[in-house]
Amino acid sequence: MAVQVAVCGPRECSRTEWERAREVGRLLAERGAVVVCGGYGGVMAAVAAGAYRAGGVVVGVLSADDRVGACEDLTVVLPTGLGEARNNVIVNAADAVIVVGGSWGTLSEVALAVRRGGVPVVQLGxxxxxxxHGRPLDAVRRAATAAEALDRTGLWP
Amino acid sequence: MAVQVAVCGPRECSRTEWERAREVGRLLAERGAVVVCGGYGGVMAAVAAGAYRAGGVVVGVLSADDRVGACEDLTVVLPTGLGEARNNVIVNAADAVIVVGGSWGTLSEVALAVRRGGVPVVQLGxxxxxxxHGRPLDAVRRAATAAEALDRTGLWP
Amino acid sequence: MAVQVAVCGPRECSRTEWERAREVGRLLAERGAVVVCGGYGGVMAAVAAGAYRAGGVVVGVLSADDRVGACEDLTVVLPTGLGEARNNVIVNAADAVIVVGGSWGTLSEVALAVRRGGVPVVQLGxxxxxxxHGRPLDAVRRAATAAEALDRTGLWP
Amino acid sequence: MAVQVAVCGPRECSRTEWERAREVGRLLAERGAVVVCGGYGGVMAAVAAGAYRAGGVVVGVLSADDRVGACEDLTVVLPTGLGEARNNVIVNAADAVIVVGGSWGTLSEVALAVRRGGVPVVQLGxxxxxxxHGRPLDAVRRAATAAEALDRTGLWP
Known part of the structure; x- marks a missing residue:
């Protein structure tokens, strides 16, 4: 079975975040990874576009119980009807988590992934x-580029 | 986006049920439908095998939070960690539900699908x-063969 | 800790079902059981009224993520935001399940409870x-009155 | 219906956190609030003990589908079987969230609560x-004592 990578990030994102997410998606597809994302706009739509248009498999795990507002470029769309509890489905599906940008919803996914343990979490921005005590917690790895984010997952040594 | 069909049935099934589920999977893949199933044994493994080996996309939505016991032949595996609440994810993802055989877990999926409304539910056996009042409820359509089950969904008129 | 009994039934119910559910609630409160229900109208509101007004503790486990449409007479209201997946929360909380009347949503709860195993399920109507093979499945116990329903749970021998 | 306050914190906590959580529970019970918590050890057990022994109603929303490891001092125990997705149930039930201490699981609850919006989140430690940009996000209110934590929810002006 293919490696599965969750890509998380805010529904409203900057131009830079969009470009980075799209590049992450493209690179993941090229390496044969399945992309799991939240299936709406912003970073979610960008990573879906990058991966799907490069021939990859993309799964959108929606919070709502219908497809309203889902991004294009999804191979599979799962309208869970679970609300934000769908974040757990995204995180549990992942061999690694790549985060692009920040928001409270995204932070909940980062926290769940670190809590779960054994899953590398890499952050772009x-x-x-x-x-x-005011000390930075180092459970999340940092990367400066999309390519570095994939490398730092450790999935492709 | 492709049509998505959920195929439900018991983890332990008869030889006949296995053959029917496998045929359902094969036919769904040939028509380009994404198959969503519970991702374990019995009917779930049979439909996954039928669809995946015919080149289709198959999603296994697991109850556990890891991949232990998942069947082969899955394009995407989602270990939800939600327990039987994952049945709702399966049903909500479906443009139609095809049921092969009976069990209490399967019945909960049938009931959720009918309750949701607007989604054809077709039963093989x-x-x-x-x-x-002892009167049969006719919310579920009946089919005698795999091919008839697909026809009765109404997705391919 | 107190015994916990889930009471399930349709949101729209007959006068007889309302009376029965209310009586079930009253009797459960008198025996010191916590009542867990779906927290909306019909059978849910009736059992809540019966138990709460007899001094019992009643928990309403809502499908929505807010309190809109919740019945009165709840000690605790839990707007889960899980949609129908909240049925699993209700069933998993129960030392016994009492069902009043029928609907597809209710049937999904019956099926989940029987599937879970080890939890008596008693049905009033x-x-x-x-x-x-067309043979009745006997996993659900039958009762003709509210008092008999409590007796048949086996929780008060 | 009574005000409902979620109290979140790590399963393993310091002596100071235990004392604070217990005091938070006691004060909430005295003000008639229902306490919703995760129902296991550490901060969860401490707040349950404080509230329950002061005569309050305490709900433990467990991640597992059985009661293994649940703390004492619960009026209602809900073994959801949802895994960490049960954090959403806790947060959605709350008129306010009080956090004692830090952990990744706790942070996921803080993030969900802030994301939800309209619910005051107060943190003790x-x-x-x-x-x-390295700037502190001020969506969470800070308190130095249990009494101040209750005041800063704004629920008792």
Whole structure:
């Protein structure tokens, strides 16, 4: 079975984030990875476009129970009807998580992925978490480019 | 986007059910439908084998949060960690539901699909539900063969 | 900790079903059981009224993520945002399930409860399930009155 | 219906966190609020003990589908079987969220609560989140004592 990579990020994103997400998607498709995302706009639509148009398989795991607002470029669309609990489905499906940009919804996915353990989480830009002593928590790996993000997952050594 | 059909049935099934599910999978793949199933054994494994080996896209939506016990022949595997609540994800993803054989887990999916409304549910064999007056409820369409099951979904007029 | 009993039934119910559900609620409260229900109208509102007004603890597990349409007479209201997947939460919380009347949503709860195993399911009126040979499945116990329904759970021997 | 407050925090906590959580629980019960928590050890057990022993109603929303490992001092126990997706149920039930201490699981609840919007989130100790420019995000209110945490929810003006 193919490697599966979840790509998370906000529904509203900057131009830079869009470009990065699209490049992440394209590279994942080229390496034969299945892309799992939230299936709506912003970073989700960008990674779907990048992967699907490069011939990859893309799964959109929606919060709603219908397809309203789903992005194009999905091989499979799953309208879960679970609300934000669908974030757990995304994270549990992943051999690695790549995060582009920051939002509270995205942070919940980062936190779930780190909590789950054993799944590399790589961040392109985005937010940072400090512990109760103000020290940065280093559970998330950092990358500066899409290519580096894939490398830092460790899935393609 | 491709049509998506959920195929439901028990984890332990008869030889006849296995053959029917496999044929359903093969025919769905030939018509370009994405198959969504529970991703474990019995009817789930049979439909996955039928569709995947005919070149189709097959999604296994698992109840557990890991891949233990998942069948082969899946394009995408989603270990939801939701327990039996994953049945809702399967049903909500479907443009039509085809049921092969009967079990209590399968019946919960049939009931959810009928309750949702607007989604044709076709049954090959399987159980029957009577209302409080002992009258058969006709919300589920019946079919005698795999080919008839696809026809009765109404997705390919 | 108190015994917990799930009471399931349709959102739209007959006068008889309302009376029965209310009586079930009252009797459960008198025996000190916590009542878990779906928290909307019909049988759900009736059992909540019966239990709450007899001094019992009643939990309404809603499908929506807000409290719109929730019945009165709830000690705790849980707007899960899970859609019909909240049925699993109701069933998993139960030491026994009592069903009043029939609907497809209710049937999904019956099926989940029987599938789970080890939890007595007692039905007052409601639907019946036949296997593939047309034989009634006897996994659900039948009762004719509210008092008999409580007795047949086996929780108060 | 009573006000409902979710109290979140790690399963393993310091002595100080235990004392604070217990005090939060006691104060919430005294003000008539229903306490919703994760129902296991650490901060969850402490808040349950504080509230329940002061006569309050406490709901434990468990990730597992059985009661193994649940803390004492629960009025209602809901073994959801949803895994970490049960965090959404906790957050959606809350008129306010009080957080004691930090962990990745706790952070996922904070993030979900802020994302949901309209629900005050107050933190006693715990982690901090910086945006992509390294600036602290101020969506979470800070408190130094249990009493101050309740005040800062704004529920009792």
């Amino acid at each position: 985005g937010w940072q978490v400090l512990d109760e | 399987g159980w029957q539900v009577l209302d409080e | 409601g639907w019946q399930v036949l296997d593939e | 715990g982690w901090q989140v910086l945006d992509e």
